[in-house]
Amino acid sequence: MSNQEIGFGDRCDPVPLARPALTADEAAALAAGFKAVADPTRLRLLSLIAAHAGGEVCVCDLTSGFDLSGPTISHHLKVLREAGLITGDRRGTWIYYRIVPSALATLAQVLAPAADLEVSA
Amino acid sequence: MSNQEIGFGDRCDPVPLARPALTADEAAALAAGFKAVADPTRLRLLSLIAAHAGGEVCVCDLTSGFDLSGPTISHHLKVLREAGLITGDRRGTWIYYRIVPSALATLAQVLAPAADLEVSA
DNA sequence: CGGCTGTTTCGACAGCTGTAAAGATAGGCG
DNA sequence: CGCCTATCTTTACAGCTGTCGAAACAGCCG
Numbered sequence: 001m002s003n004q005e006i007g008f009g010d011r012c013d014p015v016p017l018a019r020p021a022l023t024a025d026e027a028a029a030l031a032a033g034f035k036a037v038a039d040p041t042r043l044r045l046l047s048l049i050a051a052h053a054g055g056e057v058c059v060c061d062l063t064s065g066f067d068l069s070g071p072t073i074s075h076h077l078k079v080l081r082e083a084g085l086i087t088g089d090r091r092g093t094w095i096y097y098r099i100v101p102s103a104l105a106t107l108a109q110v111l112a113p114a115a116d117l118e119v120s121a
Numbered sequence: 122m123s124n125q126e127i128g129f130g131d132r133c134d135p136v137p138l139a140r141p142a143l144t145a146d147e148a149a150a151l152a153a154g155f156k157a158v159a160d161p162t163r164l165r166l167l168s169l170i171a172a173h174a175g176g177e178v179c180v181c182d183l184t185s186g187f188d189l190s191g192p193t194i195s196h197h198l199k200v201l202r203e204a205g206l207i208t209g210d211r212r213g214t215w216i217y218y219r220i221v222p223s224a225l226a227t228l229a230q231v232l233a234p235a236a237d238l239e240v241s242a
Numbered sequence: 243c244g245g246c247t248g249t250t251t252c253g254a255c256a257g258c259t260g261t262a263a264a265g266a267t268a269g270g271c272g
Numbered sequence: 273c274g275c276c277t278a279t280c281t282t283t284a285c286a287g288c289t290g291t292c293g294a295a296a297c298a299g300c301c302g
Contacts, residue, residue: 038159105236115226
């Protein structure tokens with residue numbers, strides 16, 4: 001269980017937010033992805049993992065930066081994992097987490113069109 | 122009360138998700154924005170409003186596309202309004218809602234860097 | 243085996259989602 | 273002018289989901 005279980009990207013439909021309105025099915029899939037990001041702790045976890053770029057970040061490096069207990073961090077990592085936003089590889093005693101760029105790209109590309117409606121300044 | 126009450130964009134810091142890790146304060150502000158989008162109904166509402174591009178969408182046009190009651194739609198619109206993602210202008214009996222592109226852009230730009238770590242295809 | 247790392251299970255608490263009923267605002271008609 | 277209708281919002285309340293921590297469990301190394 002070191003790979004993502006599910007993924008809203010499975011629909012293979014990079015439908016933008018504007019122009020063709022989202023169907024209820026597409027909205028549900030995307031909402032699941034956004035829901036995983038809609039939490040300060042998970043957003044910060046994602047940020048810490050992404051900041052390493054190379055990717056491999058040990059969980060022990062993550063827990064030290066929060067005021068939360070170990071199990072709670074593990075829970076949030078599981079949510080991100082099941083959303084397909086990160087993957088965890090076990091290397092001996094430690095487990096290293098990595099970002100899944102395509103999943104993040106899908107979410108970003110959904111918001112981008114609506115953000116570019118008439119903004120310029 | 123026809124304008125957005127608050128906005129995570131108030132921080133005026135378009136901090137990307139990668140490189141400089143998010144602080145707890147930035148993460149909390151951004152999470153509030155994502156939380157407003159992390160719902161199938163709100164995502165679809167946002168999509169319907171954005172699809173009109175011109176912007177002005179009457180609430181009566183929105184409720185007809187859902188299996189939800191009026192008050193529920195109004196509640197979700199309020200959430201989006203308080204998140205600063207949309208604005209509502211009253212024109213007589215009807216209220217027309219409009220997208221706030223800059224708010225959507227802020228969210229999209231947060232995910233973009235992490236999505237562009239090594240993805241290319 | 244003993245210690246370490248990370249996860250899972252279980253329970254409590256807070257917050258969110260949805261509906262019904264009542265309240266505010268604008269326009270039409272007798 | 274008074275009252276009604278229509279649109280949208282707010283309030284109050286049931287049901288559900290999500291967040292968090294203490295304790296217990298699983299994988300790895302010396």
